[in-house]
Amino acid sequence: MEALSSTSVTRLSPNPNTSNAIQIPRVSSFSISNPKQNLGKPHLVAKLVMQEMGNETRRFECRSSFQEAEFSAESKMAQHFENAVRRKRLAVFVSGGGSNFRSIHEATLGGSIPGDVVVLVTDKPGCGGAEYASNHGIPVIFFPKTESSPEGLSAVDLVTSLRNFNVDFILLAGYLKLIPGELVQAYPKSILNIHPSLLPAFGGKGFYGLKVHRSVIASGARYSGPTVHFVDENFDTGSILAQRVVPVLANDTAEQLATRVLHEEHKVYVEVISALCEERIVWREDGVPLIRSRENPDEYS
Numbered sequence: 001m002e003a004l005s006s007t008s009v010t011r012l013s014p015n016p017n018t019s020n021a022i023q024i025p026r027v028s029s030f031s032i033s034n035p036k037q038n039l040g041k042p043h044l045v046a047k048l049v050m051q052e053m054g055n056e057t058r059r060f061e062c063r064s065s066f067q068e069a070e071f072s073a074e075s076k077m078a079q080h081f082e083n084a085v086r087r088k089r090l091a092v093f094v095s096g097g098g099s100n101f102r103s104i105h106e107a108t109l110g111g112s113i114p115g116d117v118v119v120l121v122t123d124k125p126g127c128g129g130a131e132y133a134s135n136h137g138i139p140v141i142f143f144p145k146t147e148s149s150p151e152g153l154s155a156v157d158l159v160t161s162l163r164n165f166n167v168d169f170i171l172l173a174g175y176l177k178l179i180p181g182e183l184v185q186a187y188p189k190s191i192l193n194i195h196p197s198l199l200p201a202f203g204g205k206g207f208y209g210l211k212v213h214r215s216v217i218a219s220g221a222r223y224s225g226p227t228v229h230f231v232d233e234n235f236d237t238g239s240i241l242a243q244r245v246v247p248v249l250a251n252d253t254a255e256q257l258a259t260r261v262l263h264e265e266h267k268v269y270v271e272v273i274s275a276l277c278e279e280r281i282v283w284r285e286d287g288v289p290l291i292r293s294r295e296n297p298d299e300y301s
């Protein structure tokens, strides 16, 4: 009887075009060295299929009649190593000054986000964000194509272009146009937006920039703050991932409140993008996304 020194495994590994490997896996293979294991005949090598049970719980199910194989410490380490080392490729969408874009870009350069901004997308080629991108050697794509701007890309061409850049995640940072269904479907659970109010309040069509802060002040709300959420096909209705609270002061102008909120935006967006790139987003059974703490993997926020 011939002993096997390794077991061939079919593994479902991250699809580079999705936020979370678990969603649309791509099949690859590797070996688990297993000197103690004797599966008998070589042609009866067990085919192991990794079943993704969420980011947290993973196990191998043995599809042969021989045995059920537990997810080994070694393969788990291999998975973590692969996730840890591959920097994610980011596309940022902007329409304005781009201070969130700059803070994201600086965090990628400074090491707090394990990813790289590989392309900037804008509907306003002359905006501050596009200028910053050009000055830093980041390619700029013009989107969308409209009657008044026929040089912009169509949604289908934008998806192709982002695929060509091997983009993993899309980050909206003050982008003021509706993201079309084609893009949402091409990047499931992989597009984030930051909005300058505590959603679901003060969101939706017409709520952007200073209009949001004016409405918050006029409402009498005593607290406001940014929300980071996944993008679905409507304005501001995607799953909420993180929020920060700031006070609304008695004599606030919209500009003062905007400055206070923007300060928090820069911090929370970088924190969330770090978690996304480190694959620390997990989806609760009811569909709410949570962030696993880097320091204490048993804690979620």
Ligand SMILES: Nc1nc2c(c(=O)[nH]1)N[C@@H](CN(C=O)c1ccc(C(=O)N[C@@H](CCC(=O)O)C(=O)O)cc1)CN2
Residues within 6 Å of the ligand: 172, 175, 176, 177, 178, 179, 180, 193, 194, 195, 196, 204, 205, 206, 207, 208, 230, 231, 232, 233, 234, 235, 236, 237, 238
């Ligand atoms: N499919 C989605 N697309 C976008 C989302 C989203 O959640 N799902 N978020 C927005 C950003 N957003 C607030 O976070 C937002 C931006 C703009 C508007 C709006 O009313 N825009 C005006 C046009 C403004 C202009 O071009 O100057 C409009 O569409 O008439 C609402 C919400 C990004 N896209």
Ligand SMILES: NCC(=O)N[C@@H]1O[C@H](COP(=O)([O-])[O-])[C@@H](O)[C@H]1O
Residues within 6 Å of the ligand: 094, 096, 097, 098, 099, 100, 101, 173, 174, 175, 176, 194, 195, 196, 207, 208, 209, 212, 262, 265
């Ligand atoms: N509804 C979308 C929206 O209002 N987005 C807001 O636009 C500003 C862009 O600033 P920036 O260009 O300096 O990052 C930010 O406050 C962002 O939350």
